[in-house]
Amino acid sequence: MSEVLFQSRGKVLTVDTMNPAVKKVEYAVRGPIVIRAVELEKELKQGVKKPFTEVIKANIGDAHALGQRPITFLRQVIALCAYPDLLNDNKFPEDAKExxxxxxxxxxxxxxxxxxxxxxxxxxxxxxxxxxxxxxxxxxxxxxxxxxxxxxxxxxxxxxxxxxxxxxxxxxxxxxxxxxxxxxxxxxxxxxxxxxxxxxxxxxxxxxxxxxxxxxxxxxxxxxxxxxxxxxxxxxxxxxxxxxxxxxxxxxxxxxxxxxxxxxxxxxxxxxxxxxxxxxxxxxxxxxxxxxxxxxxxxxxxxxxxxxxxxxxxxxxxxxxxxxxxxxxxxxxxxxxxxxxxxxxxxxxxxxxxNPPREGEPSYEQFIKEKTAVLNNLAEKAQLTEEIFNTVPGIKCNPVQGAMYSFPRIEIPDKAMKEAQAKGQSPDMFYCMKLLEEMGICLVPGSGFGQREGTHHFRMTILPPTEKLRILLNKLKEFHERFTREYS
Amino acid sequence: MSEVLFQSRGKVLTVDTMNPAVKKVEYAVRGPIVIRAVELEKELKQGVKKPFTEVIKANIGDAHALGQRPITFLRQVIALCAYPDLLNDNKFPEDAKExxxxxxxxxxxxxxxxxxxxxxxxxxxxxxxxxxxxxxxxxxxxxxxxxxxxxxxxxxxxxxxxxxxxxxxxxxxxxxxxxxxxxxxxxxxxxxxxxxxxxxxxxxxxxxxxxxxxxxxxxxxxxxxxxxxxxxxxxxxxxxxxxxxxxxxxxxxxxxxxxxxxxxxxxxxxxxxxxxxxxxxxxxxxxxxxxxxxxxxxxxxxxxxxxxxxxxxxxxxxxxxxxxxxxxxxxxxxxxxxxxxxxxxxxxxxxxxxNPPREGEPSYEQFIKEKTAVLNNLAEKAQLTEEIFNTVPGIKCNPVQGAMYSFPRIEIPDKAMKEAQAKGQSPDMFYCMKLLEEMGICLVPGSGFGQREGTHHFRMTILPPTEKLRILLNKLKEFHERFTREYS
Structure with a gap:
């Protein structure tokens, strides 16, 4: 009898009984697109054939994941603090030890x-x-x-x-x-x-x-x-x-x-x-x-x-x-x-x-060199992104004056809008999902950030290494042109 | 005119307008006793004379702060991950590198x-x-x-x-x-x-x-x-x-x-x-x-x-x-x-x-030795705490079977209860505050954890090094006896 009792017993915590405020929370940067991107990565690893060989995750401002190297001085100090025996190691510079x-x-x-x-x-x-x-x-x-x-x-x-x-x-x-x-x-x-x-x-x-x-x-x-x-x-x-x-x-x-x-x-x-x-x-x-x-x-x-x-x-x-x-x-x-x-x-x-290395300290030059290289490279990629996007009919990109993202506006043809609606997706989610499935590029739809009614965008980080970013941008161009043709 | 306007302008965020749920939050482990303990430490540093030379913070289960050494293997792996150049350093054992x-x-x-x-x-x-x-x-x-x-x-x-x-x-x-x-x-x-x-x-x-x-x-x-x-x-x-x-x-x-x-x-x-x-x-x-x-x-x-x-x-x-x-x-x-x-x-x-070192790996013996030493020492201190507390009339301490704390019951004389009430303090807060001011010992009153109406306790961590713990316990004994005499 008790077995029946327990089998029929519902859960204490269900989507109906849980905190309704939590249910309302949305967070697109790690939403369904990213979940699908991770699945695709696993499929690729298992040898499933796809029209691409790797998934490029340009959905999030995650510099190191996209290949940026950590600043040496920062990591030296962390290592010294984690394992203070290294304070006796003469391979570490004195300013890091200090x-x-x-x-x-x-x-x-x-x-x-x-x-x-x-x-x-x-x-x-x-x-x-x-x-x-x-x-x-x-x-x-x-x-x-x-x-x-x-x-x-x-x-x-x-x-x-x-x-x-x-x-x-x-x-x-x-x-x-x-x-x-x-x-x-x-x-x-x-x-x-x-x-x-x-x-x-x-x-x-x-x-x-x-x-x-x-x-x-x-x-x-x-x-x-x-x-x-x-x-x-x-x-x-x-x-x-x-x-x-x-x-x-x-x-x-x-x-x-x-x-x-x-x-x-x-x-x-x-x-x-x-x-x-x-x-x-x-x-x-x-x-x-x-x-x-x-x-x-x-x-x-x-x-x-x-x-x-x-x-x-x-x-x-x-x-x-x-x-x-x-x-x-x-x-x-x-x-x-x-x-x-x-x-x-x-x-x-x-x-x-x-409290970074000061002029005259042993790590100063390397620190400034590494820091400047990262920032100069980002400036170059900000410009590259704007330039390439603005060569594509149907994409309009404001200058990336700062931060790490472009948020270009995209035109989505009526036919695509209807197909998205039929699927219960926002038009830009439909666009980004298709981009992910066809090109292996993971972006976040503008609807995840909010946008004026009737406009559509996506967010793309400019963090990938310059040459990879160039490939990414050209793939996006190719996709957008094909998408526009397909739905016109 | 506008200056007057702005001077008379109240704050947007005040205790009256803030989230009332946050106002209700209480957290005794870092409450007024600890704030006073930090002040006393500063006063000691400034040379203010006190009946003690250091503040012993036994209010929180903070092992390293009380002198416990980190386990070598854990810190080696952290240092290697923080600064991967160390993977080429032959001073680090192979199992940590792996x-x-x-x-x-x-x-x-x-x-x-x-x-x-x-x-x-x-x-x-x-x-x-x-x-x-x-x-x-x-x-x-x-x-x-x-x-x-x-x-x-x-x-x-x-x-x-x-x-x-x-x-x-x-x-x-x-x-x-x-x-x-x-x-x-x-x-x-x-x-x-x-x-x-x-x-x-x-x-x-x-x-x-x-x-x-x-x-x-x-x-x-x-x-x-x-x-x-x-x-x-x-x-x-x-x-x-x-x-x-x-x-x-x-x-x-x-x-x-x-x-x-x-x-x-x-x-x-x-x-x-x-x-x-x-x-x-x-x-x-x-x-x-x-x-x-x-x-x-x-x-x-x-x-x-x-x-x-x-x-x-x-x-x-x-x-x-x-x-x-x-x-x-x-x-x-x-x-x-x-x-x-x-x-x-x-x-x-x-x-x-x-995923600690396994038998046969280079770090295994040292790891086990360090781990066992910590746990054996804690067991010794758990027993010491119970023993000494139970020699004091008016303190009753259950065995410390596990975790890192004793929570002895203390008898507080009526006269002390009245003085506490006059000060608007709970009797155990009054007791702990006096203990801090007179002996430099920082504990948390039982009221911060909840206790049966009419009973009083404090929480003390058993983490201080054995000899320091013994001194601490004996000071507590001395204090409790004096407190009892004073208010009887």
Whole structure:
């Protein structure tokens, strides 16, 4: 009898009983296209014949996976910290040893296996603060305002978690750009916050227009309480770099409308186009004077995963908070303490990034050479991408001014639109799936980031090695032309 | 005018406007006592005179911080993976190199700086599954059921996040032991789930009694929907090791009452008392036959932070899910993909822990020697702690059968209770604060873990080196006697 009882017994946890907020979460960067790409890789390994010999994953900004070499100095310091016996090895340069010794001294028991303070190791936060001061031309940064994190995503979600409250019409609204990096929409779904879209101006190189912000906030006030404004600069997936004027306008707008500013600045070193320059929100805020820099609440985010480092696997990052209410800061510190501490190897990496070899130190030249080579190569690939895409009728690509992605607009013929609809797919998902099956190229459909109704895009990272990127772009060209013919 | 406007302008984010669920979160392990301990350390450094010369932090299971040395083999493999040039160095043993090569091959671009699969590197999950099979006498483990995580805390919170739903009387109830590890209560506060307490039996060496579970569930059904049963074995903060019989009873109870089982088994190697043995919930579940092992939903958690490794800073861990609904598994995989991947250095560490040197390999003897030394030393300290505490009138300490903590009961005189009340402190917080100020010893009050009304405890880790632990215990004895005299 009991066997029957147990066989008929349903699961406790099903899609019907689970947390409905989690069910709503979407994250296209690792969605169905990527799952299919991994399957295809396995089929290829098993000898299944395909119209391609390898799958190129250009769906994600994963520099090392696409062949970028780690920066030697960073890895030397990590190895020394992980296995301090190497401090006696004369193959390691003295400046790497000096960094490692300093970090180990700050670790409990001299081991990176000890928990750190929940906010992050104090000397690392000091180095981060000094890095920010150098970056921002001497504007002061307080180590007590720095929170180290498990990549930037972790810090962004943590801060949103603090900010979201209320029910119904007083529920917190969070303004995010469209197109956006889908961490934002995913986190807002999970937290049950109201996502308020503001559209970037594709015709104007994906610029942010304050009029559009105003439209979005005004509309949102009808049904929620907009409290937070998220900015991604340089843009992901859109690759634009914001002008100083634009940042000033945004800050003024945030002050007027009482919005908490969240500035995602993880691509701050990835600037490729002459005339473009990275301006941190913090710096502009301070330069606008006390009226702004003493009042506007700002959190800015950085990461070890992007720029010239590309150390995604270490999950290192930080946020700097400005004008955060002291009581809220205590709450933030309490909240991060529940997870004990961010991964210490990621903290070590962040330390070395913010305290790199100085002129005159033994590793300086090699470090600068490696760093410059990565950034120059990225600039070259940014240009190559724009150039080749814009030779294809039906593809229109804005300049990749910064970050690591192009987000070209694609024309999809009516016949293809209908076929997609019949399959229950968005037109750009249909396009990308076909591209994957026919060419072995894995991209993310624009619908995963958001786009204006009736337009279609995909995101492609520019990270593959130059020659491979050229092949990739030409294959894409070939595919798009064939696709257009097939469905015209 | 505008200056006045901005000066009078309040903050967007205040304790009044912030997420009220976050405000409710409490986490005593890093609470006010620890904040004061850090202040005292700073004062000592500045030369302020205190009745002690150093602060001993016995508040947290942080092995390396308290002097335990990392296991050589683990760190060698990490260093090799971080800086693969070392693969050419003949100072590293071949078995360490072989592990490193295998892991690097599984990483994108051969770098631990690449993102891994969100569920974790496939070969690491295979090694984890084989480790579980060996541990459980051959009961099969599927790598697809393994999810790597950022320490065990991350996996526990992720799974709870999936499980919590409903409003009012249909809100999810989660059964947790009292005393508990406060990650649970903190996560439940944050998620707005209903915490359902079941009390461990202090008179019976903190054993879990199914009658008490039944009482708790029955009472809870009046106001919520109990869906989850959390078990910590070996116990934190209570140090008990559950008998096989008890685990069977719990599984039967979970089946009858339709509860999802969460087994926190991060101290599985930390067993000290003759006659006690670790039984995994998974193994017992399978041995109870198909009626149970095909139906009861179970997640079990493990970590790199405890056992003989003590590698807390790496934030490595995994969970194994059994009988999880396939649709829910897809939701889980989607949810973890938003954070991209667990830290890869922690995954490497977990790999080596689950695939340690084998007999005949060059590192085997040293590895076993180091591992055994740590565990033997802990067993010695577990006994020492119980012995010394039980010589003190007014302190009563259960045997520390496993894990890393003692949780003795302390008698607090009425006069002290009144003084605590006057200060707005719980009596054990008052006790621990005084202990810190007078002796420089940092412990966590029992109220941070939960305890039966009218009883008082503290948690102390047994991790300090034996001689230091002996001094610590004797200082505690001296303090308790003085405290009792002072308030009698």
């Amino acid at each position: 960094r490692a010794r300093r970090i180990l001294q700050a670790c409990g028991g001299g081991s990176i296996g000890a928990y750190s303070a929940s906010q992050g190791i104090e000397c690392v936060r000091q180095d981060v603060a000094q890095y920010i001061e150098r970056r921002d031309g001497g504007i002061p940064s307080d180590p007590n305002n720095i929170y180290l994190s498990t990549g930037a995503s972790d810090a962004i979600v943590t801060l949103l978690k603090l900010l979201v409250s209320g029910e119904g019409r007083s529920r917190t609204g969070v303004l995010i750009p469209i197109p956006q990096y889908p961490l934002y929409s995913a986190a807002l779904s999970e937290l049950g916050a109201v996502q308020v879209n503001y559209y970037l101006d594709e015709e104007n190189c994906w610029a942010l227009d304050v009029q559009e912000l105003r439209r979005a906030v005004t509309a949102a006030r009808q049904h929620c309480q907009p409290k937070v404004l998220c900015i991604i600069n340089p843009g992901n997936p859109t690759g634009q770099v914001q002008s100083r004027k634009c940042i000033e306008d945004v800050i003024r707008f945030a002050a007027e409308e009482k919005l908490f500013l969240m500035a995602d600045e993880v691509y701050q070193d990835n600037i490729y186009v002459q005339g473009c320059q990275f301006h941190s929100f913090k710096k502009v805020l301070y330069e606008m004077g006390p009226e702004y820099c003493n009042t506007v609440e700002l959190a800015s985010f950085h990461s070890t995963s992007k720029c010239y480092m590309g150390e995604c696997g270490f999950r290192g990052g930080y946020m700097e908070v400005i004008n955060l209410d002291p009581q809220v800061k205590l709450q933030l510190t309490k909240l991060v303490s529940v997870r004990l501490c961010p991964p210490v190897p990621g903290q070590v990496l962040l330390d070395v990034i913010t | 592990r490193a090569r295998r892991i690097l091959q599984a990483c994108g671009g051969g770098s631990i700086g690449a993102y891994s699969a969100s569920q974790g590197i496939e070969c690491v999950r295979q090694d984890v599954a084989q480790y579980i099979e060996r541990r459980d006498g051959g009961i099969p483990s599927d790598p697809n059921n393994i999810y790597l995580s950022t320490g065990a805390s991350d996996a526990i919170v992720t799974l709870l996040k999936l499980l919590v739903s409903g409003e009012g009387r249909s809100r999810t109830g989660v059964l947790i032991p009292i005393p508990q590890y406060p990650l649970y209560s903190a996560a439940l506060s944050e998620l707005g789930a209903v915490q359902v307490n079941y009390y461990l039996d202090e008179e019976n060496c903190w054993a879990l009694d199914v009658q008490e579970l039944r009482r708790a569930v029955t009472a809870a059904r009046q106001h919520c929907q109990p869906k989850v049963l959390c078990i910590i074995n070996p116990g934190n903060p209570t140090g008990q090791v559950q008998s096989r019989k008890c685990i069977e009873d719990v599984i039967r109870f979970a089946a009858e009452e339709k509860l999802f089982l969460m087994a926190d088994e991060v101290y599985q190697d930390n067993i000290y008392v003759q006659g006690c043995q670790f039984h995994s919930f998974k193994k017992v579940l399978y041995e109870m036959g198909p009626e149970y092992c095909n139906t009861v939903e179970l997640a079990s958690f493990h970590s790199t932070s405890k056992c003989y490794m003590g590698e807390c800073g790496f934030r490595g861990g995994y969970m194994e899910v059994i009988n999880l609904d396939p649709q829910v598994k897809l939701q889980l995989t989607k949810l973890v993909s938003v954070r991209l991947c667990p830290p890869v250095p922690g995954q490497v560490l977990l790999d080596v822990i689950t």
